[in-house]
Amino acid sequence: MIKLPGLIDPHVHVREPGQTHKEDWDTATQSALAGGITTILAMPNTKPPIFDSATLDIALRAAKQNARCDYGQFIGAGPHNADLLPALANRAVGLKMYLDSTFGELRLDDMTLWTPHFEKFPKNFPLVLHAESRTMAAGILFAAIYDRPVHIAHISLREEVLLIKAAKEKGIKVTCEVCPHHLFMTKDSPLPQEEGARANGRKEVRPRLATKEDVDALWQNLAVIDCFATDHAPHTLTEKDSDNPPPGFPGLETALPLLLTAVSESRLTIPDIIEKMFTNPKKIFNLPEQPETYVEVDENAAYEIKASEQFTRCGWTPFEGWKVKGKIRKVVLRGKTAFEDGKIFAEAGYGRNIRG
Ligand code: NCD
Ligand code: ZN
DSSP, X not given: OEEEEOEEEEEEOOOTTTOTTTOOHHHHHHHHHHTTXXXXXXXXXXXXXXXXXXXXXXXXXXXXXXOSSEEEEEEEOOSSOTTTSGGGGGGSSEEEEEOSOOSSSOOOOSHHHHHHHHHHSXXXXXXXXXXXXXHHHHHHHHHHHHTOOEEEOSOOOHHHHHHHXXXXXXXXXXXXXXXXXXXXXXXXXXXXXXXXXXXXXXXXXSXXXXXXXXXXXXXXXXXXXXXXXXXXXXXXXXXXXXXXXXXXXXXXXXXXXXXXXXXXXXXXXXXXXHIIIIIHHHHHTTXXXXXXXXXXXXXXXXXEOOGGGOOOTTOOOTXXXXXXXXXXXXXXXXXXXXXXXXXXXXXXXXXXXXXX
């Protein structure tokens, strides 16, 4: 048995409010606990998006009632809310800025719309950027100009990890995260396709799966990567297999087993996992201590990933049938057994707001 601290996932799409047929605060936090994660940071691209006081209240009320693990909620940068967000900052974990197109309505196309957020959002709270490739380079330039930290969500490309490395060497305040699917899959990885579905919607994810050269560059530059984040983005199979498939993969329950498998193959170490799923996210997002909190994993237990055994509501996983080594046995959160041997014991409402 290996004992880990309660892990932190800084990038989760909970889908409540508005799309609870995909996921909600109850199922997302059950999924987190089953994955060894005791804190999730929730993204604001819900329906409605979380972008003002009223919508932040809606999300936090639902979370307070139903979350089984601890949580924080991001607010989203829009074209018209830069003036009102500073007053909400201490109730949220940070500000999410969508600078490239993806699922949901929040988007800042024009760089003049980025400026007021960089100027006004309190500097002691993180700005998280969805910014791919050259947009990411522009975001890092903004961090340098406005002299404030930015955290780049889900990097996937060689050019991204190399530029972040160079920016860090120059002292620019940039951190980044990478998702397991961008570490373990390439654009050529086979994903099961439902018969009759038109395009391969199950492969759709933003950022897209990349080339083997990109994946190799991420592994070669692990020291540049601050966090592992799932970007848990549940959509139902019916939606994924439709003519207009939404991008996104679920990931809360598969991240740690996949990373432990990499440890068993000597591609990663347990201290790497602790650094990137606990120490660094705790520091970047300024999260409180969780006393009497730990995760027990059996590093020798080999098993097959099956969607039918997961707690997420979306009903599928891109890693179906993958053989992994490393099973989460028990999760203790603030002194209480929250998960043990496949069963959730934390009740809805046990989770606490990290800014509460
Ligand atoms: C995310 C979603 O579905 O909300 N989709 C995705 O492909 N990652 C949005 C996002 O994080 O880009
Ligand atoms: Zn996301």
